[in-house]
Amino acid sequence: MNKPGYRGILLTGTDGSQSPLNVNDNEPAGGVQFDSEQLERGRSRTKIRNNGSSQLSASSSRSRSRASSRIRDEEFLKWTVLRRDPSMRLQLNQKDDKKSRDEQSDDEDSEELDLEDDVSDEEQVTDVDNDFDIDEEFHYDLGMKVLPNFVQSLNDVLDSSKQWIREFRANTQEPEIPLATLAGGYKRAMLPLSKGKGSTTDRSYILCSDLTSESQYALTYVMGALVSNGDTLYVVHWDNQSSSDADAKLQKNILTIRENVEHMFDSIGAVIEDFDVVVLSLQHPFPKQLLTEMIHGLQPVALCCSLSMILSTLQNYVCSVPTLVIRKKLKRAKKKGISE
Structure with a gap:
């Protein structure tokens, strides 16, 4: 007879031992077992x-x-x-x-x-407190640069201006400067200057001046590096200070700019033969609007001005042509150590 807990006699070996699939009374029945x-x-x-x-x-x-x-x-x-x-x-x-x-x-x-x-x-460009350190490192002086239209360095041209102007005043008579009255009762003085045959091309430039040393430097840079043979340069100066002798003041401004322009004519004589300059000194309540109308009518190649003009008269001015801002490099003292 089969013992309780066994499923059949076939699950018991010949020697009476149990098969691995057999279960004892103490083990739960059912389920598949794996080795x-x-x-x-x-x-x-x-x-x-x-x-x-x-x-x-x-x-x-x-x-x-x-x-x-x-x-x-x-x-x-x-x-x-x-x-x-x-x-x-x-x-x-x-x-x-x-x-x-x-x-x-x-x-x-x-x-x-x-x-x-x-x-x-x-972001890799860093601001330098002292430009003299860079000039000393690269052995380079901006004033020693010879501009394309000059035959001498920029420093030599600027240094020779005072002596040249004194001789020019002594040997030249003052020209008659025509005056005109604009709408609104404002005055305008204009003087055209020519070198050689004058203008032979349609290229023109506008230079805004405030009669400062930086504006004189801007005029020197434009005449030495920017203009070409046959071009036309318009030098514009605004004088909005109301005075009783406005006519005499405008004429004086024209004469001051004329002397600097004549000096530039002499400096560029070896390179540029034909050139025109129109000098304007006027009163206008809205210089920016007037400059916009001039740019629209003349269609210049570029608008040139000094940094002092950008920071004062032309501040926040939006121009429709390329603008060249010229800054005169200041002479900086070399940094000295404590021992020096």
Whole structure:
């Protein structure tokens, strides 16, 4: 007879021992039992399956991040084409080079941090307190530069101006300066000056002057480096100070500018033969509006002015033509140490 707890005689061996599938009275009946080798093999299969799924998820996330990054790059390239700004594509190439060097770092947060760490060319430019240190380092003096229309250095031209003007006053008579009355009762004095055959081209420039030393430097720089043979230069000066002798004051302003222009004619004589200069000194309540009308009518190549004009009369002025702001380099003393 079969013992209680056994399913049948076939589950008992010939020697009376129980089969592994048999259960005792103390063990619960039912269920499939596995040996240790099968259990180890099952665990390894589960571990391999888990490792494969984790690698698959990592590769899929990496591919998704690469795809999204590629889409962003394509949208950025399309934006540069629509804006017609090819220089912006340089940043795109830098991104591609960076990704090729480091293919493993696909996290978007790390890419944004890398972009923030990039330093632009503008940020690399630092302000220097003393320009003399730079000049000494590079063995360079701006005043020793010979401008294209001069045959001597810029310092020599400026230093010779006072002596040349004194001799010019002694040997030349003052011309008659015509005066005109504008709408509103404002006065205008104008004097045309010519060298050689005068103007032979349509190119013209406008120079705003306030009769300061910096404006004289601006006139010297424009005549020495900017104008060419056959051009026309308009020198404009505003004098809005109301006085009883406004006519005499405007004529005096014209004579002062004329002396500087004649000195420039002598300095550029070896390079420029034909040239025209129109000197204007006038009163006007709205200098910026008048300058805008002059630019609209004359269509100059550029508007030139000194830094003092930009900081005073032409402050916050928006110009429709290129503007050249000329700053006279100040003479700075060399920094001295405590021992000196």
